[in-house]
Structures are given as C-alpha cells and as structure tokens.
Amino acid sequence: MSAGHLVAKDVCWRPGKNQPCLLHPVSFEVYPGRVLGVVGPNGAGKSTLLRMIYHYQKPTSGQITVDGQDLWGLSAKVAARKVAAVLQEQPGAFGLSVREIVALGRTPHRSGLSSEGAKDAEIIDVAIQRMQLEALVARNFDTLSGGERQRVMVARALTQQPQVLVMDEPTNHLDIRHQLEILSLIRSLGLTIVVSLHDLNMAADVCDAILLLKDGHCQGFGSADDVLSEQLVSDTFSVTAQRQMLSVSQNQHLTFHLPS
Amino acid sequence: MIGAGVLLLLFSISIAISVGAVSVPLHTVWSILINQVAPGTIEQDWSKGREAIVWDIRFPRALLACLVGAGLAIVGGSLQAVTRNPLADPHLLGISSGAAFGAILVLMHTGMFWGLITVPLFAFGGALAATLLVLAVSQFASATSADRLILAGVAVSFIVMSLANVLIFLGDPRATHTVVFWMLGGLGLAQWSHLVFPLAVLTICGAYIWLNARKLNAMTVGDETAVTLGIPVARFRLIIFVVGALITGVMVAFSGMIGFVGLMVPHIVRMLVGGDYARVIPASALFGAIYLLWSDIIARTIMAPEDMPIGIVTGLIGGMFFVWLLRRRAR
Numbered sequence: 001m002s003a004g005h006l007v008a009k010d011v012c013w014r015p016g017k018n019q020p021c022l023l024h025p026v027s028f029e030v031y032p033g034r035v036l037g038v039v040g041p042n043g044a045g046k047s048t049l050l051r052m053i054y055h056y057q058k059p060t061s062g063q064i065t066v067d068g069q070d071l072w073g074l075s076a077k078v079a080a081r082k083v084a085a086v087l088q089e090q091p092g093a094f095g096l097s098v099r100e101i102v103a104l105g106r107t108p109h110r111s112g113l114s115s116e117g118a119k120d121a122e123i124i125d126v127a128i129q130r131m132q133l134e135a136l137v138a139r140n141f142d143t144l145s146g147g148e149r150q151r152v153m154v155a156r157a158l159t160q161q162p163q164v165l166v167m168d169e170p171t172n173h174l175d176i177r178h179q180l181e182i183l184s185l186i187r188s189l190g191l192t193i194v195v196s197l198h199d200l201n202m203a204a205d206v207c208d209a210i211l212l213l214k215d216g217h218c219q220g221f222g223s224a225d226d227v228l229s230e231q232l233v234s235d236t237f238s239v240t241a242q243r244q245m246l247s248v249s250q251n252q253h254l255t256f257h258l259p260s
Numbered sequence: 261m262i263g264a265g266v267l268l269l270l271f272s273i274s275i276a277i278s279v280g281a282v283s284v285p286l287h288t289v290w291s292i293l294i295n296q297v298a299p300g301t302i303e304q305d306w307s308k309g310r311e312a313i314v315w316d317i318r319f320p321r322a323l324l325a326c327l328v329g330a331g332l333a334i335v336g337g338s339l340q341a342v343t344r345n346p347l348a349d350p351h352l353l354g355i356s357s358g359a360a361f362g363a364i365l366v367l368m369h370t371g372m373f374w375g376l377i378t379v380p381l382f383a384f385g386g387a388l389a390a391t392l393l394v395l396a397v398s399q400f401a402s403a404t405s406a407d408r409l410i411l412a413g414v415a416v417s418f419i420v421m422s423l424a425n426v427l428i429f430l431g432d433p434r435a436t437h438t439v440v441f442w443m444l445g446g447l448g449l450a451q452w453s454h455l456v457f458p459l460a461v462l463t464i465c466g467a468y469i470w471l472n473a474r475k476l477n478a479m480t481v482g483d484e485t486a487v488t489l490g491i492p493v494a495r496f497r498l499i500i501f502v503v504g505a506l507i508t509g510v511m512v513a514f515s516g517m518i519g520f521v522g523l524m525v526p527h528i529v530r531m532l533v534g535g536d537y538a539r540v541i542p543a544s545a546l547f548g549a550i551y552l553l554w555s556d557i558i559a560r561t562i563m564a565p566e567d568m569p570i571g572i573v574t575g576l577i578g579g580m581f582f583v584w585l586l587r588r589r590a591r
Contacts, residue, residue, distance in 0.1 A: 054488045080490030089482030092344050095535030096477060104478050108490035160489070
C-alpha cells in the first residue's frame with residue numbers, strides 16, 4: 001500500500017446549471033502520507049468537497065488528481081482502487097458478519113464472477129489484524145458497539161488498498177477513549193488522509209494541514225497554527241475564540257464563547 | 261445445510277403430491293414419477309386415475325409452488341438489499357397491482373379470447389406496464405435514491421389498484437368471485453405446458469441476481485459507500501428492480517398475488533445462513549419453495565375438498581411471524 005499525492009485544482013460544485021455554487025473554486029494539495037483536516041461550520045461544504053474526492057459527486061469544474069491521474073477521468077472501479085472512504089452511513093440490519101463487511105473492500109479488485117482468492121483472503125486478514133478485530137470476525141455487525149463498528153469500517157477501507165483515505169467525521173458519536181483511538185489510528189495508517197472533523201483542537205492535534213471552509217468558500221489552507229487563528233476561527237464560526245497555552249502540557253488550546 | 265434443504269424440498273414435494281382429496285401413498289407417488297421419467301422401470305399396480313392425479317394435476321402444481329416460492333423469495337431478498345429496506349417486498353413496488361389490473365380486465369371485461377393463457381398473458385403485460393410506470397415516475401420525480409424509489413412504487417401501486425377497482429366496480433358482479441380468488445392467489449392453474457415460462461424466467465433472472473451477490477452485500481452498507489467500492493449504484497438498483505419485476509410479473513401471472521413470501525423468507529434465511537447474499541439468494545430460493553409447498557398443502561386440506569386461496573395461508577402465517585420478529589427485535 002502506498003500513499004498517494006492528492007491535488008485539487010479549482011474544484012467547485014453546483015447542483016444545477018443555473019444554481020449557485022455550493023462550493024466555490026478551491027485548491028489544495030496533500031503530500032503522500034500526510035493528513036488534511038477539513039473543518040468549518042455546518043453547511044460549509046465539507047461533505048460536498050469530500051464527496052468529490054471519493055467519486056460520488058463530480059466536480060462542476062476543476063480537477064482532482066492522485067499521483068497526477070485525474071480521478072474523474074477514471075472509471076468508478078479504478079477510482080475505487082485509489083480512494084477509499086469511511087463514511088457515517090452504516091450497514092442496516094442485514095446480518096453481515098464482520099469479516100464479510102471487511103471483505104467488501106475487495107470488490108473493486110475483483111471481476112464479476114471470480115471468487116475470493118488466497119491473496120484477497122490474506123489482505124482481508126491483515127486488515128483485520130491491524131484493526132485488532134480478530135476476536136470479532138464471526139460476529140454480526142449489528143451487535144457491535146460504535147467504536148468497534150468504526151474500526152470495522154476502517155478495516156474495510158484498508159482492504160481496498162487505496163492511496164487516499166477519506167473519513168467523514170470519524171469521531172462522531174464515539175466516547176472519548178474511542179475518539180482518541182481513531183485519531184491515533186489515523187496517524188498510524190501511513191496513507192494520505194482527508195478527514196472532516198468538528199473538534200478544532202482535535203484537528204489541530206492530528207492534522208498536518210487544515211482547510212477551513214465557510215458557506216462554500218475557502219477561508220484558509222495551511223498549518224493549524226496559521227489557519228486556526230483566533231481571528232479566522234472567530235469570523236468563520238461566529239464565536240469569540242481564544243487561544244490559550246495549557247499550563248501542564250504546554251499545548252495550544254482553543255476555547256470558544258458566544259460573542260457578547 | 262444445502263444438502264439438508266434439498267432433501268427437505270424433495271420430501272415436501274412428495275408430501276404435496278401425496279396429500280389431497282384422494283390420498284396417494286408415498287411409494288406410489290415415487291413409482292409413478294419414476295415410471296414417467298423412465299417408462300417400464302416399475303410394474304404398474306395403480307389405476308390410471310391415480311396416475312393422472314399425480315402426474316397431470318399434483319406434480320405440476322407442486323413444481324409451480326416451488327417456482328413461485330423461490331422466485332418471490334429471491335426478488336424480496338434482493339429488493340431488500342437495493343432499497344436497504346427490510347420491509348421491501350415484490351408486491352410493494354406496484355408490480356402486482358399492474359398484474360391484477362391486467363387479469364381483472366380479462367376476467368371481467370374482455371373475456372378469454374386467447375383461451376386459458378389470456379389471463380397470465382395480460383397479467384404479465386400489466387406487471388411490465390406498471391414497472392415502466394414506476395420507472396417513469398421515478399425519472400420524472402428524479403427519485404433514484406432507495407426510499408424515493410419505494411415511494412414511487414407505492415404511489416403507482418395505489419393508482420393502478422384504484423383503476424383495477426374501477427374495473428371491478430363496472431364489471432359483472434357475478435364474475436367478482438373469480439377476481440377475488442385470483443387476487444388472493446392460488447396454484448390451481450398449474451399445467452405442464454405453462455411451467456416453462458416461470459422456469460425460464462426464474463433460471464435466467466435468478467442466476468443474474470446470484471452472480472451479483474457481492475454488489476447486493478455492498479448495497480446494504482449504504483449508497484455512498486457502495487459508490488466508493490466502484491459500484492454504479494443508481495443503475496444497479498434499476499437493473500435489480502426490472503429483473504425483479506420480470507420474475508414477479510411471470511409468477512403473479514400464473515399464481516395470482518401471493519403475499520408475504522418475498523418479505524418473510526429472506527428474514528428467516530438470514531437467521532439460518534447469515535447475511536452474505538451469496539448464500540442468502542440460493543437459500544431463499546430453496547426455503548421459499550418449501551414454504552409455498554406447505555402453504556399449498558394447508559390451503560388444499562384445511563377446507564377440503566374446497567381450495568382455500570393460498571394467499572390467506574401465507575398472509576396469516578406471515579403476519580404472525582412478523583409479530584414474533586417484532587418482539588424479537590425489541591429485546
């Protein structure tokens with residue numbers, strides 16, 4: 001598995017011909033193995049941006065490339081071998097086992113009739129070990145806890161052997177322990193990752209670069225220190241943000257208040 | 261598991277042929293069947309009448325039960341995956357009401373101008389027309405998502421059913437009971453010469469669905485995730501929908517509307533073999549066949565010598581099963 005070089009150039013999206021842009025042209029670049037955090041208030045266009053990367057919504061204009069190849073010039077199947085996604089939707093009550101869900105990741109690598117080969121089985125097993133799911137393989141997915149489900153979905157994405165991994169608010173609905181686990185996981189995967197997060201301190205912690213969106217406009221792209229400044233965060237989220245030094249850990253920390 | 265299922269199926273077929281107004285012992289049933297396939301193997305110690313009952317009436321009826329049960333169960337299972345709705349059922353999507361419309365038109369208004377095959381033909385035509393209507397509505401309302409496709413099906417179903425009821429209202433009241441019987445389902449029309457149609461459609465369409473089992477698995481996770489796995493979600497959903505309509509249309513044409521089989525069987529099967537569609541599809545076919553065989557045995561014997569419409573039996577069992585499922589889920 002190798003990390004890809006993700007470049008977005010002037011991508012924008014509008015729902016129809018004469019309708020306003022939901023995402024105005026935005027450009028950014030993520031180097032192989034780096035983590036880009038996409039942050040912004042509700043309705044900022046985060047999901048729209050992620051959807052264009054995981055091949056669900058085609059950009060109205062602009063280009064997204066992985067290692068120089070135009071993603072939207074590829075077939076859905078080939079693109080699925082480059083970009084995998086861990087989304088918030090989860091399997092319904094259809095009784096698939098953990099291993100069967102993880103095995104879905106091999107779908108874009110197999111042709112219609114072929115059955116699971118030894119190589120597929122090995123890739124699936126490696127992903128299961130990596131996410132420490134060995135004890136759960138035979139369990140029905142519906143019976144898992146939130147944290148376990150998220151790990152299964154990541155294992156499924158890894159089985160796809162992508163160069164880029166997109167994660168849509170992976171810490172949502174998880175308790176603190178599982179949030180931290182997912183974040184340390186993100187750092188350890190060695191893939192190029194684009195992740196949307198609500199918690200700005202978490203984003204500053206885990207991401208190499210931050211893309212700040214508001215109302216479909218890019219407010220800033222760069223290191224967390226530059227983009228998550230008191231001024232920009234206050235403007236973007238309509239709050240009063242203060243950056244403080246935590247006395248014990250000596251880390252920067254943002255706090256928020258409603259503007260008086 | 262599959263071996264046990266096939267044995268159970270063969271056993272159920274034997275019972276279905278043996279039981280009825282004239283009861284035929286099991287060994288006679290098998291002797292007649294073997295002699296029909298390979299004449300002269302077994303010395304004949306049964307009357308011509310019994311042979312006719314077994315070979316000309318009950319055996320095709322049992323086979324039709326198998327085909328219809330298997331077809332409806334496969335369609336139900338695959339529609340549940342592509343709509344991600346565990347309540348999806350072949351009759352939910354307007355297909356059956358279209359078939360009902362076609363059949364009522366023949367039974368109450370035009371008469372059987374092409375002989376007995378007129379009703380199945382018109383029922384099938386109605387099913388296809390209703391399917392096209394659902395597709396047109398879903399395009400018109402740009403409803404390609406799972407729940408909106410279901411809503412389009414429900415809307416068309418209501419409209420077509422109303423039109424069918426207009427036909428009943430305008431028709432000869434004396435013919436109403438044939439319509440009622442047809443709408444509640446029954447396997448009494450089974451004939452050797454007709455079995456080839458459901459068999460052909462089930463084999464081809466069923467094989468197609470089975471070959472796409474992996475995609476069905478992916479669809480249960482969610483539309484967007486399925487797209488990231490390289491599956492053309494909207495197109496695949498439409499194909500399964502049309503293939504399902506073909507199967508349902510031909511089944512409804514020969515057996516009337518038999519409810520709850522497509523809804524219930526896949527749920528039971530998942531409890532037995534798990535959720536992987538590579539197993540769910542063949543197991544649904546097997547179990548659907550067995551379920552309809554036994555429903556037909558009950559329908560034929562409970563009010564003998566009258567045939568009770570089979571839809572009453574499947575509906576009763578299915579409804580009670582559903583209450584049980586509901587209670588099980590709640591815990």
